[in-house]
Amino acid sequence: MHPDPTPAHALLTRLKLRHLRLLLALSQRGSAAAVATQFHVSPAAVSKALAEIEDIAGTPLFERNARGMRPTPAGSELIAGAGVVIAQIERLAESLQAVRTGTQGQLTLAFRTNSVQPFLAQAVAAFQEQYPGVTIHVVEGGIGDLIHRLSEGDLDLLFAYEDPRLERRELDATPIVAGQDVVVVASPAHPLRRRKRLAASDLLEQRWCIPADGSRMLHHLQTAFRSLGQPVPSRGIHTSDVAMTVNLLQHAGYLAVYPRRIANQLAAAGTACILPVPLPCRVEPVVAVWNRLLVPRGPAQIFREFAVRQAEENGLRANG
Numbered sequence: 001m002h003p004d005p006t007p008a009h010a011l012l013t014r015l016k017l018r019h020l021r022l023l024l025a026l027s028q029r030g031s032a033a034a035v036a037t038q039f040h041v042s043p044a045a046v047s048k049a050l051a052e053i054e055d056i057a058g059t060p061l062f063e064r065n066a067r068g069m070r071p072t073p074a075g076s077e078l079i080a081g082a083g084v085v086i087a088q089i090e091r092l093a094e095s096l097q098a099v100r101t102g103t104q105g106q107l108t109l110a111f112r113t114n115s116v117q118p119f120l121a122q123a124v125a126a127f128q129e130q131y132p133g134v135t136i137h138v139v140e141g142g143i144g145d146l147i148h149r150l151s152e153g154d155l156d157l158l159f160a161y162e163d164p165r166l167e168r169r170e171l172d173a174t175p176i177v178a179g180q181d182v183v184v185v186a187s188p189a190h191p192l193r194r195r196k197r198l199a200a201s202d203l204l205e206q207r208w209c210i211p212a213d214g215s216r217m218l219h220h221l222q223t224a225f226r227s228l229g230q231p232v233p234s235r236g237i238h239t240s241d242v243a244m245t246v247n248l249l250q251h252a253g254y255l256a257v258y259p260r261r262i263a264n265q266l267a268a269a270g271t272a273c274i275l276p277v278p279l280p281c282r283v284e285p286v287v288a289v290w291n292r293l294l295v296p297r298g299p300a301q302i303f304r305e306f307a308v309r310q311a312e313e314n315g316l317r318a319n320g
Contacts, residue, residue: 014056017089020082022049023061027079030068053078087153088294095298104133107299110146111138112160113216114242115259116177116286120159123310127303134299147171150291156300157307158289161216170293174308177286177316181260182220182279185272187249198277200228208236209245209256216283221257224279246271259283261316 025035032046039046054061061075071079094105111120124136139146139155143165149155151170159176160166166173184203186192192206210233211218217240222232236254239245248254249272257279258266266272288304290296296304311317 010056010058015053017085019049019053019056020085022046023053023075023079023082024086026050026062026069027071027075030070032069084153084294091153091295091297095295104131105297105299106135106137107297107303108137108139108154108156109303110141110149110155110158112143112146112158113283113286114240115180115262115283116159117242118262118265119177119311119314119316120307123303123307126310127306130306131299131302134303150289153291153294156290156297157304159286160289161284162287163284166287166289170291171289172292173287173289174304175285175317176288176307176311177261179282179285182217182224182257182281182283183260183263184255184275184277184279185249185258185263185266186255186275187253188270188273190253190255190273192255192275193273196276198275200225200230200277200279203255203275203277204230204233205235206233206255207253208233209248209254210234210236210238211257212238212240215240217257220279220281220283224257224281227280 022035022039025038026032026046029035029038032043032050036043036046050062057074057078059074060072061078062069062071097105109120109124111117124138128134128136139149141149143160143163146155146158146160147165147168150158151168162173192198192202195202211221225232233255237244237248239248245254245256246266249256249266255275256272263272263274267274288307290300290304308317
C-alpha cells in the first residue's frame with residue numbers, strides 16, 4: 001500500500017458509512033468472524049472490506065495476533081473519528097424524526113454543582129410535561145469525564161460552575177445562575193439563631209457539616225475564614241451530600257455553608273436559618289455547556305433555550 005498524496009480527498013471520496021460501521025464493530029468484537037456474524041456476511045467479506053479501508057487510509061489499521069485483532073495507532077485514530085461521525089448521523093436522524101413527528105428523542109444532561117440542582121429539577125419536570133416524547137437521562141461523573149463525554153457527543157448539556165477546564169475550542173456556554181454570596185446556615189433550633197450580630201470567631205467551636213475534601217464549597221469556607229484571620233472550622237462531620245447535611249440540620253445543632261439561593265430555599269422550608277455572618281466569598285456563575293461543533297439533538301437545542309428562559313423568569317441570571 002502506498003500513502004495517498006491527498007488523504008483528505010481519499011477519505012471524503014472513497015470512505016463509506018459501511019466502512020466506519022465495520023471499523024467500530026472490529027474494535028468492539030476483536031475478530032472478523034464475530035463481526036461477520038453480527039452483519040450476517042462471511043469472514044472473507046469482512047476481511048475484504050477491511051483491506052479496502054486500509055488501502056484508503058494508506059496504512060495498516062489492525063494488528064493480528066493469537067488473541068484476535070488490535071487497532072494500530074492509525075486504526076485507533078480512525079476508529080475514534082468513526083465514532084464521532086456515527087454519533088453525528090444518529091443525531092441527524094433524531095432531528096429528522098422530530099421534524100416529521102414532533103419533538104421526541106433523547107436528552108442527556110449532567111450537573112456538577114448542587115446549587116443548580118433545584119432549578120434543574122424544576123426545569124426538567126416542566127420540560128417533560130411539555131414534551132412527553134423526549135426521554136431524559138441525568139448522568140453522573142467527574143468533571144474531566146463529563147467534558148470528555150461532551151467532546152465525544154455522548155453528553156448533550158453540562159451544568160457546572162465556570163471553570164478553566166471548560167475553555168476548549170469545541171465547547172460553548174451560556175450563563176444559567178449568576179454568581180452569588182456564600183452564607184452560613186444553622187439548624188432551626190440552633191442557639192446562635194437568636195444572635196443579631198455574629199463574627200466568624202463565634203462559629204469556631206460549633207459543630208459543622210464540613211464540605212468534603214476537594215469540594216468547591218470547602219475551598220470557599222477555607223478562603224473566607226483565612227481572609228478573616230480565623231482558623232478554618234474543624235469540628236463536626238465531613239460531608240458534601242446534600243440530603244445528609246439537610247438531615248443533620250433538621251435533627252441536631254449544626255452549621256453549614258451554602259450559596260445564598262439554596263440557603264434561602266432551606267430557610268423558606270423551615271429546614272435552616274441564615275446567620276448574620278458576612279463571609280468575603282462568592283461562588284462562580286453556573287453555566288450550561290455544550291459541544292458547538294456537533295449538530296445538537298433537537299431536544300437538546302430546545303431544552304437549552306427552555307432552561308435559559310426558565311432561569312430568566314426566575315431571576316437567576318440577574319447579577320446578585
